Amino acid sequence: MAILTLIKDYWLALTLFILFCITTLSLWPAESLPQVPGTDKTHHFIAYGLLVLPTALKKPNGWIYIALAFMAFSGVIELIQPYVNRYGEWLDMLANVVGLFCGIIIATILNYFTTPVYKK
Structure with missing residues (x-):
């Protein structure tokens, strides 16, 4: 799949961009943010799922430590x-x-089904 190849090729840039977006939106005053559909916890869930996806697809050396760093980052943001001028919630961290x-x-599922058999 071409999109997965692009994500794997540019995993670091994508990850840093998503991390920048999460940081900016998490620390911006809440009243200035636009209203978007969904609950706060849904937004946290989706944001952190997207954050780890490029790294987990590429699986560079030490990728699991990167994922753990994202977990710690989530707690620091809270x-x-x-x-x-925001409020931190531990349930937000749980959603993250x-x-x-x-x-x-x-x-993992995407890698399993898109990796040729001889590479498995």
Whole structure:
């Protein structure tokens, strides 16, 4: 699949872009953000699932440590939010972690079904 190849080729740039977006949106004053459909927890779940997906697809050396760093980053963001006119919630972090795990599972399934048999 061409899109998966692109994601794997540009995994680092994609990951850094998504990380930048998550950081910006997480620390921006809530009243300035546009309203989007879905719940807050759904947004967290999707954002962190997308964050880990390029890394989990590419699987560079130490990729699992990168995923753990995303988990720690999620906690740090929740701790910082009260200082920037937002509120931190541990349930948000739980949604982030579940999103990370689901992103890893989706990447594993995609890799399994798109990797030629001789590479498995």
